[in-house]
Amino acid sequence: MDFVMHQWDNRHDYHSFANTDSIRVTHLSLDLAIDFDTRCLQGCVRLDFVRKEGDAADVLVLDTRALAIKSITDVHGQPLDWGLGQASEILGQALEIMLPNGITSVLVHYHTTEDAEGLQWLDGPQTQSGKPYLFSQSQPVNARSWIPLQDTPKARVTFDARVRANQPCRVVMSALNQADMPADGVFEFVMDKPMPTHLLAIAAGQIDRVPVSERSAVFAEPAMASLAAREFEDIEAMMQMAESILGPYAWERYDMLILPPSFPFGGMENPCLAFLTPTLIAGDKSLVSTVAHELAHSWTGNLVSNATWRDLWLNEGFTTYFTNRIVEAVYGREQAQLELMLEYGRLKEEMAGMPLPRQTLPANLQQDDPNAAFNRFTYDKASMFVHFLEARLGRPDFDAFLRSYIEHYAFVAITTEDFVEYAKGTLLQTHPDKVTEAELREWIYGEGLPATFMPPMSESLGWVIESMTEWLEGHPLTPERLFGWRVQHWQFFLNNLPEQISQEQLLELDERFALGSSGNAEIACDWFRVAIRNHYDPVLEQVEAFLCRIGRAKFVRPLFLELQIAGYRQELEAIYHRARESYHPSLRVQLDRILFNE
Structure with a gap:
């Protein structure tokens, strides 16, 4: 079978303006101030770069989006000529810097704006601590909204940073993080291993640190820190297992930051400090595979x-x-x-x-x-x-x-x-x-799955399928039938129900098992999807509370789409109006486009 490939240059990054084929930035030095009052980062970045051998390129092209560039100089403070290209909704703008002969570093003085999709600023009421909070999400192309840089995974960089804030807080980054709070409030970071730019990350707020093992700790808001440390206490066993097959862990420490509920992903594999959603803390370690996933990225994705x-x-x-x-x-x-x-x-x-x-x-x-x-x-x-x-x-x-x-x-x-x-x-x-x-x-x-594909099997799903079949025929789901069911059994059950089931069956599930009140967000979301598509109206109040409490895109997008498909337009708009500001900017942009064609 022949497979037709598009006539694209597969080595070119079509989502970056950067001229990495002639000039490659190799190191960033950040000096930033966090201003919670104006919700911006301000300061400068020094970019060190090398020209490809024999290339006399005299323009350095960077990626930016919604950044306010104040000035650009060489390392001696001499101004350099620069300009911004035409704006693109997705890619932002190219920043072109004219380079005199011999220049290998530039300093860009800038500040972020309220349109920075890579940053989310939370007010006190949106956090457990009641204090403001900041966190970034750079993947895929949002690093350019808080740092002017070559924002492409082709351009791996090392970096160092000095960060201070105008309110007492702890600052952490995707680098080795200090165990103790600095007395002067200035946090310093070093990442000496080249990493993709979409893994640049920063967070600041009321954050405690709880050690989990010699090379791992949990960072989280005070009310969450100890719970998270217990949930993720197996991280060292995971690391040792991964090392036994994939080779030594290259990043020295594997710390974890538990973010507020508005974090839009299950996890983000930022080196030295994985970002994780609090929805993983189910109390029984049933959802820690996401932690294993972010850890595995330390080899496949970061390395x-x-x-x-x-x-x-x-x-x-x-x-x-x-x-x-x-x-x-x-x-x-x-x-x-x-x-x-x-x-x-x-x-x-x-x-x-x-x-x-x-x-x-x-x-x-x-x-x-x-x-x-x-x-x-x-x-x-x-x-x-x-x-x-x-x-x-x-x-x-x-x-x-x-x-x-x-x-x-x-x-x-x-x-x-x-x-x-x-x-x-x-x-x-x-x-x-x-x-x-x-x-x-x-x-x-090839498109789809090959004809020779063999679907996976599970030895314990037979009794789930049998129980589901009997229940659909009118037999009750008894405790004996459900003995030994794990979270994944419930997920399989809910995801494999027929598209249409009766109101009586929905009422039985709701009253007997209270799935909408489950502390496990995976189960609650799967139940809500079944209930919405079958117009089981008693669930709508729980759906609203869930969508206003949790900002993880994996749950938020499908639930809003289910509401849209089921014809709950008025309810959808009311819930979204209430919840929107608590969502990450990148998720808001996607939902505005999907739900309202904006």
Whole structure:
């Protein structure tokens, strides 16, 4: 089978203005002041860069969006000529700086604005501590809204920073963080390993630190810190398991910051300090696979990274696969099987509504918003591909391939084509009887799932399916039937119910199990989706409270879409009006576009 590839330059990042092919920024030095009153960061960044050998380029091109540039100088304070290009809604503006001969560093003095999508400022009522809070979310292209830089994963950088605030607080960044609060209120950071720019991160607020192991600690608002430390106490076991296969952990510490509920993702793999949603703290460790996922990114994503957003599957697919391996090692094979089944269910649901040309591993989005790359194919189809490789090679041989792949590309940003060439020169050479190039290309460039795909299985889902079938036939769900059900069993049950069920059945589920009041956000969200699509109105009050309390996009987007599809337009608008300001700016932009065509 032949696969037609678009005539794009697959090494070019179409989501950045930066001229990285001729000039490459290698280090950032930040000096920033956090002003909670005006909700801005202000200060300067020094950018150190190198020209490619033999290149006499005299213009440095950076990415910016909604930044106020005050002045640009060389390191001696001499002004440099500069200008901003035409504005793009998604990409922002190019910042072009004229470079005299011999210049290898520039200083940009600037401040952020209220339109910075990469920053969220929270008032006291939006936090547990009652004090203001700031946090960033740079992925995919929002770093440019709080730092002028070459905002592309191709341009890995090291950085150092000095940060102070106009209110007492703790500041943390995606670097090694101080255990003690500095007496002078000036926080200093150093990241001496080159990292992708979308992993630049900052947060500030009333944040406590609770050690979890010798190389891990939890940072969180005081009311959440101890709870989070207990929930994530297995992190050292996860790290040791990952190291046994993927090689030594390269980032020295793996600390975790539990953010306020408006954080739009389950987690963000910022080096040295993963950002995590508080919705993971269920009290029973049932949702810690997200922690395992962000940890796995320390190798696949932070160490070996995507060169463009088209290649995001190289990060997320390998990481989703290895998350399952960590869960299996720490929590058992059955837990891993259940999570793999849920992963497959998510993929099937998205396949039903996604145009076939979008169902490839490299995302065809060169002219689209890079946020479109964050779909179930990037994560779950890519994970199924990696599971396929493991099944064909056998775990010992596949683990050897995985480790050599990570060692070969450590601290390098690669494209899909780089991976294909590496696979052709390694596993296809050493295992020609197990995997063919045609199979490799069908998985990567083919639409949907290959005809030879074998769906995952779980040994314990048989009784869930049997219980669901009997319940739909009119038999009650008894405690005996539900004995031993885990969170994942409930998720499977709710996600596999028929599209339409009766009001009587909905009432039974609601009254007997109080799913909408579950402390587990995954279960509550799945129940709300079933209830909304079946017009079970008693749930609407709980849905409103949930959407006003939690800002994680994984829950917020599908619930608003269910309300929209079910015809709850008036309720949708009322809930969104109340909840909107508590959502992260990047999520607000997406929801405005999806729900109101803005």
